[in-house]
Structures are given as structure tokens and as C-alpha cells.
Amino acid sequence: MSPLSTVTAAALFAAAGVAGAQTANQAPPTQMQTNPDAASSPHQRQATGTAGTEASPTTATGANPSDASSPHQHAAMKGATQADLDAARTEGATPATFVKTAAQDGLTEVALAKVAETKSSNSDIKQFAQKMEHDHGQANAQLMQIAKTKGLMVPAELDAKHRAMVTAMSNKSGADFDAAYSEHMAKAHAKAVALFQAAAQSDDKDLAAFANKTLPTLQEHQQMANNLERESGSKRSANAQPSNPRER
Numbered sequence: 001m002s003p004l005s006t007v008t009a010a011a012l013f014a015a016a017g018v019a020g021a022q023t024a025n026q027a028p029p030t031q032m033q034t035n036p037d038a039a040s041s042p043h044q045r046q047a048t049g050t051a052g053t054e055a056s057p058t059t060a061t062g063a064n065p066s067d068a069s070s071p072h073q074h075a076a077m078k079g080a081t082q083a084d085l086d087a088a089r090t091e092g093a094t095p096a097t098f099v100k101t102a103a104q105d106g107l108t109e110v111a112l113a114k115v116a117e118t119k120s121s122n123s124d125i126k127q128f129a130q131k132m133e134h135d136h137g138q139a140n141a142q143l144m145q146i147a148k149t150k151g152l153m154v155p156a157e158l159d160a161k162h163r164a165m166v167t168a169m170s171n172k173s174g175a176d177f178d179a180a181y182s183e184h185m186a187k188a189h190a191k192a193v194a195l196f197q198a199a200a201q202s203d204d205k206d207l208a209a210f211a212n213k214t215l216p217t218l219q220e221h222q223q224m225a226n227n228l229e230r231e232s233g234s235k236r237s238a239n240a241q242p243s244n245p246r247e248r
Contacts, residue, residue, distance in 0.1 A: 079183075080190035088191040092198030095207050099147045102199075103155045105192055106143070108162045109136040112181065115170050119177045124231070128185075128224055135221070139214050146206050175232070182232040185225035192218050 091097045109132050116129035147154045158166065165184075172180050196218055199211035 080187045080194075084187075084191050085194040088194040089198040092195040092211070093202065095150070095199075095202060095204045096152055098195065098199045098202070098207060098211075099143065099152045099154060101195060102143055102192075103140060103147075104159060104162055105188065105195075106136045106140040107155065107158050108165065109133075109188070110140070111158060111162075111166045112169055112184070115166065116177075116181050119170070119173055120181065121174075122178050122232070125178055125181065125228060128228060131224075132185075132221065135217055139217070142210060142214075146210055150204075150206070179229075179232045182225060182228040186222070186229040189218060189222035189225050193222055 088101075091101045113129040113133040113136070116125055117133075120126055120129070144154045169177070169180060169184070193215065196211040196215050200208050200215060202208045202211070
């Protein structure tokens with residue numbers, strides 16, 4: 001064999017050896033295209049980028065209260081329960097009970113409004129409180145006038161339960177007060193709407209007329225309170241975030 005042929009043959013053998021080594025080091029196509037969802041552990045799923053795609057139905061739909069993703073959502077779930085609404089409807093169905101409950105609630109709204117006007121620095125809450133004081137003060141006067149013509153007892157001051165409520169609210173300040181007041185207003189007005197809706201069906205035409213007349217105002221209050229609750233909850237959540245990005 002000539003020297004040129006010998007060199008050529010050696011080059012061919014070297015090329016074949018490199019190609020064989022590359023083929024041996026390549027992973028089989030099935031391994032290269034493995035489905036990430038088939039990862040057998042949470043750590044493997046996280047490594048393949050599929051973590052978080054296996055949310056349970058309750059988490060995805062938000063049906064489970066414990067799965068609420070923000071403090072605001074948890075706070076919103078503290079509102080009036082079905083039992084609260086049912087109790088309000090029961091109280092609204094009886095004239096004497098309706099008068100007593102509506103009067104106590106109205107007096108409490110006015111008392112808490114005065115506290116909010118002093119304690120809160122939030123302009124929206126102050127304006128809302130001023131509206132509560134005016135609207136509920138007016139409704140209380142109308143209810144008292146109707147009740148007197150029927151010989152029904154109307155509370156003139158807060159009972160022990162409602163006084164304690166006002167005192168507890170007065171002990172709060174800043175963002176804590178705003179959040180607590182807004183949350184209470186949202187819950188209280190949900191119950192008030194249920195109370196007045198039941199009274200609107202009363203056999204007592206005067207009280208039914210009063211309830212029907214007052215309902216739109218209470219529903220407006222409820223919407224306003226819900227908005228304030230969302231805003232104050234969002235602010236409190238934002239303030240609770242760590243200032244150092246590394247702490248998040």
C-alpha cells in the first residue's frame with residue numbers, strides 16, 4: 001500500500017470512531033421527549049416546570065375558604081353568614097322585634113359613624129361615616145314616630161352588647177380601625193337588608209311601607225361598605241408586605 005493510501009485509510013478509521021462515539025453518547029429519542037407530567041415526585045415536577053399545574057378543583061375554583069389567596073379574601077369570608085341572614089329575616093317578620101332590632105342597629109350605626117369621623121384619616125371612610133350618621137339618624141326618627149303610634153317600645157340608647165361593640169371599635173386606630181370598621185359595615189348592612197326585606201312583607205302596612213322606603217338606601221350603604229372593605233383590605237395587605245425584596 002502506498003503512503004498516501006495508508007494516510008487516507010487511517011483518516012477514514014478515525015472519522016468512523018468519532019461518529020460511533022457521538023452515537024453512543026446521544027440519549028434515545030424517547031428519553032429526550034419524556035412528558036414532564038410523568039415526573040414521579042414534586043421535586044422532579046418542579047424541575048420540569050410543571051409545578052403548580054396540578055391544582056385541586058377546590059383551589060382552582062376558590063370553593064374552599066381555606067384556599068383564599070389573599071388576606072382580603074379571608075376577610076371577605078368573615079361577613080354575614082347564612083345563619084345571620086336567616087336570623088335577621090326572622091326578626092324582621094315580627095313588628096315588635098323588627099322595631100327593636102332596627103332601632104338598636106340604627107343607633108349603633110350613628111355611634112360608630114361618630115367614632116369613624118374622629119378615628120379615621122381615610123377621606124372615603126369619613127365621607128361614608130357622615131352619610132351613615134345622616135341617613136340612619138333620619139331613619140331612626142321616622143321609625144320612632146311610627147312605633148309610638150302603635151304603642152311599640154323603641155330603644156332610646158344602646159344596650160350592653162352594642163355599647164361593647166362601639167367601645168371595641170373605639171380602641172382601634174389607623175389601618176386596623178379602617179379595616180375593622182369597613183368589615184363591620186359590610187356585615188351589618190347585609191343583615192340590615194335582610195331584616196328590612198322581611199319587614200317589607202309585614203302585615204303591618206305602616207312598617208312595611210317604612211321598610212320598602214328605606215331599603216334602597218340600605219342597599220346603597222351595603223354597596224359602599226363592600227367597596228370600602230375591599231379597599232381597606234387591599235391597603236392592609238400591601239402594608240404587610242416586607243420592604244426588603246429578599247424577605248418576600
